[in-house]
Amino acid sequence: EIVLTQSPGTLSLSPGERATLSCRASQSVSHNFLAWYQQKPGQAPRLLIYGASSRATGTPDRFSGSGSGTDFTLTISRLEPEDFAVYYCHQYGGSPLTFGGGTQVEIK
Amino acid sequence: QITLKESGPTLVKPTQTLTLTCTFSGFSSTTDGVGVGWIRQPPGKALEWLGISYWNGDMRYNPSLNSRLTLTKDTSKNQVVLTLTNMEYVDTATYYCVHRGLGLPFQYWGQGTLVTVSS
Numbered sequence: 001e002i003v004l005t006q007s008p009g010t011l012s013l014s015p016g017e018r019a020t021l022s023c024r025a026s027q028s029v030s031h032n033f034l035a036w037y038q039q040k041p042g043q044a045p046r047l048l049i050y051g052a053s054s055r056a057t058g059t060p061d062r063f064s065g066s067g068s069g070t071d072f073t074l075t076i077s078r079l080e081p082e083d084f085a086v087y088y089c090h091q092y093g094g095s096p097l098t099f100g101g102g103t104q105v106e107i108k
Numbered sequence: 109q110i111t112l113k114e115s116g117p118t119l120v121k122p123t124q125t126l127t128l129t130c131t132f133s134g135f136s137s138t139t140d141g142v143g144v145g146w147i148r149q150p151p152g153k154a155l156e157w158l159g160i161s162y163w164n165g166d167m168r169y170n171p172s173l174n175s176r177l178t179l180t181k182d183t184s185k186n187q188v189v190l191t192l193t194n195m196e197y198v199d200t201a202t203y204y205c206v207h208r209g210l211g212l213p214f215q216y217w218g219q220g221t222l223v224t225v226s227s
Contacts (some may be wrong), residue, residue: 035213041133092213097157
């Protein structure tokens with residue numbers, strides 16, 4: 001099983017600042033099948049990034065994904081008020097499919 | 109437009125069996141590469157993949173569930189049914205039905221249904 005470790009657990013930032021979220025895999029993610037989701041309270045997760053760096057339909061271009069192998073990053077270039085949420089990474093290249101523990105981006 | 113919706117009990121007792129139904133529309137579960145799966149999230153905790161039913165009849169399960177989970181697909185009704193036996197307090201969670209396409213992650217999610225395990 002591929003274990004995904006996200007850091008930091010909580011990120012306290014102000015609107016307009018840059019956010020950098022990390023996701024580290026315990027072994028290489030096949031085909032870089034790594035996705036990022038955003039979840040707000042009371043809502044289902046929303047797909048932002050797939051294939052490590054491809055934006056899903058409707059994802060603003062301030063969100064970007066990078067990385068390969070075992071180290072992946074989600075960057076939000078300038079935080080908007082609606083971006084404060086929990087973010088999960090997810091590998092879908094190998095079974096069992098797994099998720100990271102999440103990073104909460106909160107308003108400082 | 110792809111939609112998925114979960115239905116079933118909101119409260120089950122310990123040792124009972126949970127049955128949840130995912131009813132979907134906007135796609136065919138027999139289209140190459142399509143999978144309909146289940147993911148759960150305990151209150152305040154992270155997401156956990158449970159299992160998936162693929163277009164070709166293949167079923168995959170999370171080994172952590174120790175063979176408690178069974179998925180069945182009814183193509184004629186556009187449904188995938190989750191059966192989880194021997195429910196425990198730790199199974200309290202919001203259960204989501206999800207869709208994935210070929211080579212893609214879970215893009216479409218149901219609204220989720222909260223299932224509480226309590227005596």
